[in-house]
Amino acid sequence: MTAQSQEEMDFGAEGERMQKRTVGGGLLITFEGGEGVGKSTQAERLFNKLQTFGIDAIHAQEPGSSDLGNNVRRWIKRANSSSPLAETLLFEAARAQLMFETIRPALDAGKVVVLDRYTDSTLAYQGYARGGDLQTIGQLNNIATAGLTPHLTVLLDLDPKVSLARVSNKPDLFGGDTGPGNTRVDDESQRRFEEQPLKFHQNIRNGYLELSKRDPRWCVIKADQAGHRIADAILKRVRRLLIEREIPESIFKS
Numbered sequence: 001m002t003a004q005s006q007e008e009m010d011f012g013a014e015g016e017r018m019q020k021r022t023v024g025g026g027l028l029i030t031f032e033g034g035e036g037v038g039k040s041t042q043a044e045r046l047f048n049k050l051q052t053f054g055i056d057a058i059h060a061q062e063p064g065s066s067d068l069g070n071n072v073r074r075w076i077k078r079a080n081s082s083s084p085l086a087e088t089l090l091f092e093a094a095r096a097q098l099m100f101e102t103i104r105p106a107l108d109a110g111k112v113v114v115l116d117r118y119t120d121s122t123l124a125y126q127g128y129a130r131g132g133d134l135q136t137i138g139q140l141n142n143i144a145t146a147g148l149t150p151h152l153t154v155l156l157d158l159d160p161k162v163s164l165a166r167v168s169n170k171p172d173l174f175g176g177d178t179g180p181g182n183t184r185v186d187d188e189s190q191r192r193f194e195e196q197p198l199k200f201h202q203n204i205r206n207g208y209l210e211l212s213k214r215d216p217r218w219c220v221i222k223a224d225q226a227g228h229r230i231a232d233a234i235l236k237r238v239r240r241l242l243i244e245r246e247i248p249e250s251i252f253k254s
């Protein structure tokens with residue numbers, strides 16, 4: 001962010017300090033789905049929209065939005081093989097760090113946290129796709145997050161044949177290279193997850209769909225629609241959550 005845009009955000013036209021709106025207890029919104037379904041695109045879009053509404057929000061990405069997370073990401077990509085449990089523990093370490101340094105403080109300050117991947121990714125990838133024990137992964141998720149469940153989880157659902165084609169010409173598919181705090185950490189193309197057979201990605205998709213049936217926090221959106229339609233559907237749900245938390249409806253008219 002430029003110094004100028006920071007100033008514009010903090011000060012109104014009359015030079016008065018503008019109070020950004022917060023939500024009691026904060027709000028955690030996670031984005032889930034396979035590679036290339038549009039998570040990073042939509043997470044960023046939502047974050048920008050929240051900012052234009054004057055809502056205090058942050059945007060982060062697992063596992064890359066901490067120093068430890070970037071290292072974990074690199075280790076897992078470089079390992080020739082790792083067991084689902086070993087992989088889970090590494091992701092959980094990165095998650096615990098991100099909770100400690102970013103997510104928990106933001107929620108405690110009443111911010112809306114837009115998070116690109118969270119605990120459900122570990123269930124889908126290391127559990128449903130790699131065969132790790134779902135109950136164990138659930139327990140480890142709980143330990144790493146102190147049981148913090150998202151208020152809303154957006155599942156972008158798409159046939160992996162379509163989503164993988166969207167990203168097949170990208171050098172780094174592990175979570176995109178444009179996410180917040182997620183500068184590219186390595187250039188070699190060790191695309192462990194992305195180079196798995198189609199069946200692996202279908203298992204991820206089916207795993208997510210299975211998870212989404214269990215809990216009303218999920219909002220499943222067909223991700224083969226135009227980006228603005230997806231964004232509208234997400235915003236509709238988010239608006240409802242914010243209005244329920246006493247954010248005045250009038251601010252969404254801008």
Ligand SMILES: Nc1ncnc2c1ncn2[C@@H]1O[C@H](COP(=O)(O)OP(=O)(O)O)[C@@H](O)[C@H]1O
Pocket residue numbers: 033034035036037038039040041042166167175176223224225226227230
């Ligand atoms: N609704 C959409 N329709 C078509 N292409 C899209 C859509 N949303 C995103 N894309 C493109 O698909 C690619 C992957 O999107 P991205 O947001 O990085 O996915 P993810 O973070 O889920 O891996 C990008 O090139 C992006 O521009």
Ligand SMILES: [Mg+2]
Pocket residue numbers: 039040041116174175176179
């Ligand atoms: Mg991404």
